[in-house]
Amino acid sequence: MILPIVAYGDPVLRKKGEDIKKDHPELDVLIENMFETMYHAYGVGLAAPQIGLPLRLFVIDASPFAEDEDLSETDRKTLEGFKKVFINPQILEETGEEWAFNEGCLSIPDIREDVYRNPVIRLEYYDENFNRFEETFEGLAARVIQHEYDHIEGILFTDKLSGLKKRLLKGKLANISKGKVKVDYKMKFPAAKKARG
Template identity: 65%
Template sequence: MKLPIVAYGDPVLRKKATDFEPQEIAGLKQLVADMYETMYNARGVGLAAPQVGLSKRLFVVDATPFDDEEPELKDFKKAFINPQIVEETGEEWPFNEGCLSIPDIREDVYRKPEVRLSYYDEDMQHHEEAFNGMAARIIQHEYDHIEGKLFTDKLSPLRKRLIEKRLNDISKGAVKVDYKMKFPAAKKGR
């Protein structure tokens, strides 16, 4: 089932998400499947639970679109449940990022090239794994979502001021998207 993606300005995007508890595991596989369907419908490569209105530590990624640049990303599709970053290493590098909750805005964001993550998969098997390159970047972007952070937080004060009106327009629903969204400041009856 395709879920609506919450837009910039929704308070759920600024909350630090909570872990899934054992009693909350029922229905998790269906939620993961719904998040993949939602992400693919919006042509994204990652989606975090807060982006569908659920303040839980879960995100899904599929970095396959980047396999032409990094062949090891072919079939790189994973769900990360209750993830914790253990370590980020290397010299930060820029990449032009976007976000399904902030449509039509892309900005260069600096991130470290390697990340070590402790997480559970959708079968609740524990893993500790290192990721690098584009996989690390996508994971860090989605991890920020479960920490209540957005890629726009990493911009300079000047860049933030330059996109402020566009961000406010997004929260009001004054943006064209071809996927279902919930806008926190949209006027009712539109």
């Protein structure tokens, strides 16, 4: 089922996600719905807060990046078939010299900005079957994970921009929360005027 994506300004995007228990009701259905919602919106990652659930869960399918000619051969190989579920993840370590990449977000449509992040992360997480993993991710895979991880920590990519950039985007962000933005996927806008009946 395709779910509406929560837009910038909704308080759920600022909440720190809660851990998911093994017996979480219909977790498999939730994960399936998240993938379907993400694909429908042409995203490569989606975190539970973006569908209104303050949970430590996100899904990623970064395989569309594998066709990007501008990426290194290593990045393209890593991202080929890179489809994963991350439950209760914890970043254990972020290393390397920060690098910029132009990021966007399904909750903040029509805004893309360069964000600096570390190129290497070590992550502990559970998959959809509650198998525990500790893995190191690099390059674009690490970046997509860091972006989604921020969501479950109540952080948005716009928080990482300079003060000047934030001020320049203020009006655009306000319009997004009011629903004054053109999107071709289902969204829920926190400050949209309710129709009077």
